[in-house]
Amino acid sequence: MMNQTSSISSIIPLDKAGNNYVYSDEQLMARFQKGDENAYIELVNRYRDRLLNFVYNYIGDFEISEDIVQDTMVKLYQKKHYYREIAKFSTWLYTIAKNLANTEFRKKKQRKITLLSQISRDDKPYDIPADQPDTDQEIQSDITNRIIRKAIDELPEKFKTVILLRDIQELPYEEISSIIEVPIGTVKSRINRARLQLQVELKHLRT
Amino acid sequence: MNRYEFENLISDYLDGSIPFKKRKEFEDYMKDDKDAEDLVSNIKTTISEMNNSQKVKVADNFNEKLLSRVKNEGIVSKPNNTILGFTPFYASILSCLCVAFFVVTSQLINVSQDSSSEIKTNQYTAELEQNNPSYSKSVDLEKKLIVDSNIDSLQDKKEKEKPNNSNKIKFVNY
Numbered sequence: 001m002m003n004q005t006s007s008i009s010s011i012i013p014l015d016k017a018g019n020n021y022v023y024s025d026e027q028l029m030a031r032f033q034k035g036d037e038n039a040y041i042e043l044v045n046r047y048r049d050r051l052l053n054f055v056y057n058y059i060g061d062f063e064i065s066e067d068i069v070q071d072t073m074v075k076l077y078q079k080k081h082y083y084r085e086i087a088k089f090s091t092w093l094y095t096i097a098k099n100l101a102n103t104e105f106r107k108k109k110q111r112k113i114t115l116l117s118q119i120s121r122d123d124k125p126y127d128i129p130a131d132q133p134d135t136d137q138e139i140q141s142d143i144t145n146r147i148i149r150k151a152i153d154e155l156p157e158k159f160k161t162v163i164l165l166r167d168i169q170e171l172p173y174e175e176i177s178s179i180i181e182v183p184i185g186t187v188k189s190r191i192n193r194a195r196l197q198l199q200v201e202l203k204h205l206r207t
Numbered sequence: 208m209n210r211y212e213f214e215n216l217i218s219d220y221l222d223g224s225i226p227f228k229k230r231k232e233f234e235d236y237m238k239d240d241k242d243a244e245d246l247v248s249n250i251k252t253t254i255s256e257m258n259n260s261q262k263v264k265v266a267d268n269f270n271e272k273l274l275s276r277v278k279n280e281g282i283v284s285k286p287n288n289t290i291l292g293f294t295p296f297y298a299s300i301l302s303c304l305c306v307a308f309f310v311v312t313s314q315l316i317n318v319s320q321d322s323s324s325e326i327k328t329n330q331y332t333a334e335l336e337q338n339n340p341s342y343s344k345s346v347d348l349e350k351k352l353i354v355d356s357n358i359d360s361l362q363d364k365k366e367k368e369k370p371n372n373s374n375k376i377k378f379v380n381y
Contacts (some may be wrong), residue, residue, distance in 0.1 A: 041263040044273065056263050066265060070273055077277050127323045145260045147251065192218040195250050202253060 008175065033080050038188035040080075044073050047090070050169065051097045057164050058101045059108065060153060068104055072097040091178045094171070098179055105157070144205065151201035159194035166191050208232045213243055217250060 023031070023039075025046065031176055032041035048069055053056040075096050098163055158180075165176045177184045213236050219225040237244040257353055266272075290298040 039272070044270065048269060049262065053267050054263055062263065065263075066269070068270070068274060069265065073273050073282065074276055078280075078282060117260075126343060142261065144256055148256055148260065163257075167254050168260065170258065189215075192215060195218060195253070196214060196251060199246060199249055202249070 010178060022068045026085050029080070029083055029089050033083070040077060043076070047093055048073070051195055052094070054094070054169050055097055055166055057099075057149065057152065058160065059104055059203075060149070061108075064104060065101075066109075068097065068100045071100050075100075079122065087178060088175060090171075093181045094133070094165070094169075094175075102157075136191050147205055148198075148202065151198055154201055155197060156195055159190055162187055162190045163194040167195075210243075214246075217247055220247065221251060221254070272277045 022201045023042070025043065027044050028039040032043065037146060051069045051072060052065055056062060058064050059068070074095060083089070115185075144176065155163065162176060163182055165171045165179065166173075171179075173184050173187050177187045180187070216233055217230060220230065225233060237247060276286055293301060295299065
């Protein structure tokens with residue numbers, strides 16, 4: 001099966017600049033559907049961090065987020081024949097991840113309700129598993145990040161999803177519209193309202 | 208421009224997708240209202256902070272873990288055969304409904320054709336009656352004969368339906 005993970009990325013050629021992929025996601029998916037498992041590894045390498053950031057900002061727990069990304073990639077493997085090239089590959093993958101994250105988020109919410117008293121005593125919604133910041137500027141930036149993340153977490157679910165997809169993942173409106181299955185006009189209005197609401201939450205940060 | 212319109216256009220303004228005329232109005236509104244200007248500036252800052260926020264990365268052994276999972280549970284499921292996007296079950300139900308629809312429709316068309324031909328016949332006889340009085344007399348006679356024969360057949364039927372007591376046991380007092 002797949003055992004040469006380290007050498008696989010070198011099989012997929014890059015362009016001269018080394019930053020644009022010669023094979024598009026859709027072409028890789030087509031190769032994977034025909035049985036080329038190296039193409040699967042390349043797709044995993046392209047999307048694992050992006051998806052992790054999206055899910056992590058959504059859920060707020062690194063380990064659970066990593067599990068969700070794993071589940072997404074397993075689903076990609078299992079359901080490869082279900083993908084049709086009428087949709088962008090990234091849209092399809094983000095939709096899978098979003099649905100899994102939604103399920104986990106609801107479970108988490110349920111747990112939060114039942115264990116409210118315990119959580120309020122030890123309320124650490126974001127535990128960033130990265131290196132500790134060194135300089136004052138880095139510390140300040142880290143604090144700002146935490147505050148923004150907390151403010152995003154306070155948003156209603158429908159606003160939270162669009163703001164993460166637009167302002168953190170930087171996806172185009174059309175793609176967001178396909179992922180969350182609402183018209184582009186609704187996406188734009190939700191993003192606008194989410195940004196305004198976020199400013200209310202972050203009022204103390206700016207004063 | 209009022210505050211409500213202004214707030215609705217903030218994202219379009221930041222994306223650069225606002226029409227030129229509106230853009231002018233928007234900027235004029237910001238010049239007049241310091242709060243509005245601050246709001247746009249804060250949103251801009253927040254977006255850039257979110258863009259530059261600390262990115263997390265998967266653990267080093269992510270691919271190894273994933274591949275061992277795929278090895279264990281990565282049974283590839285193929286989509287079911289579909290007929291015009293429907294599963295065979297739903298396709299058969301749909302085809303049954305289509306057949307039923309055509310049968311009912313064709314029967315309804317036949318009924319309406321019968322009734323229209325009856326109306327035409329009635330109109331034709333009425334015209335004949337008007338033009339030819341002897342025809343109406345013969346028709347009356349025919350109708351009378353039909354009525355008489357109907358009465359006869361009804362009487363025959365009633366007689367047939369009368370209970371036949373001939374086979375019953377008779378009790379006689381001596």
